[in-house]
Amino acid sequence: MSGTTSPHLEVSNLSVTFPVGAAALPAVRDVSFTLAPGEVLGLVGESGSGKSVTLRSILGLTRRYGRIDGAVRWKGQDLLALNEPALRQIRGKDIAMIFQEPMTALNPLLPVGLQITESLKAHTSLSRSERKARAIEMLDMVGIPAAASRLDSYPHQFSGGMRQRVMIAIALAVRPRLLLADEPTTALDVTIQAQILDLILALARDFDMGVILVTHDLGVVAQTCDRVAVMYAGRVVEEGNVRDVLRAPLHPYTIGLMRSVPQDVAPRSPLYTIPGTPPGLTHLPPGCAYQPRCPVSDPACTTARPALAPAADGRKAACFRCDLQPAEGPVAP
Helix, strand or coil, X not given: CCCCCCCCEEEEEEEEEEEECCEEEEEEEEEEEEECCCCEEEEECCCCCCHHHHHHHHCCCCCCCCEEEEEEEECCEEHHHCCHHHHHHHECCCEEEECXXXXXXXXXXXXXXXXXXXXXXXXXXXXXXXXXXXXXXXHHHCCCCCHHHHCCCCHHHCCHHHHHHHHHHHHHHCCCCEEEEECCCCCCCHHHHHHHHHHHHHHHXXXXXXXXXXXXXXXXXXXXXXXXXXXECCEEEEEEEHHHHHHCCCCHHHHHHHHCCCCCCCCXXXXXXXXXXXXXXXXXXXXXXXXXXXXXXXXXXXXXXXXXXXXXXXXXXXXXCCCCCCCCCCCCC
């Protein structure tokens, strides 16, 4: 599942800020990671932690709404330095994205088959008949019954889960080298979810396709990802091999996420929740953003922001106290 060659994607100190009235909202702050061909990286965290903004910023989809700083290098080329026409040559061909909201991402005025074949026409040399055959193949692969008969159907004629499958078919039809997947299986039942994830992993393996997977499901991360990056308040607070992070997390927030996964819970007993609420991004505390909710914080955490630094087992963690886990051990999914 994992790639072993040099990284195709290098994200360095990515920061994204949106204007909100007279204030500035730092949605993503100093995010850095790499991705090798064939590797699957999971991005996890609460809603509003910056996961989706990170994905969209890789393709420059947020720069018309705010300011992007840092660098996003794809095969050595900084995508953030490219103009819009140059980016369009990369979007959909080398790098494809599965969006979280299929009804807004699909064109409601075009049949789904045409939306797949138009992408193939723009980015491949396939003939018209080959494009149609590929479209049928992809709709069938993502589990749409009678795929050939659905080519002329419009998005509103599909259920929400079926529209999500169409989005996945469009993204994978061109065989991209990098797939950005924003909650790709949220609207799907468990059986189809497993099929889609297996398809994505098979393409990652067969075509050396890197994958960045945004999800709230730690079970999906455990089953599909090679590495995981945990985000909180716009920053990566822990990153490393998925087995190490999920079995023995270092950052107190990661520990809290793991304990929030219900496992062997007695009937009618309360579920664990992380105390407090995430901070407002326009009013972040001066030190560590997690400090108000952290069970092991000390005075230094209120004044200084910990950097994402090397820690145990080749991992990275942004915590001054990551060696002091609370007494109860973490719960692995």
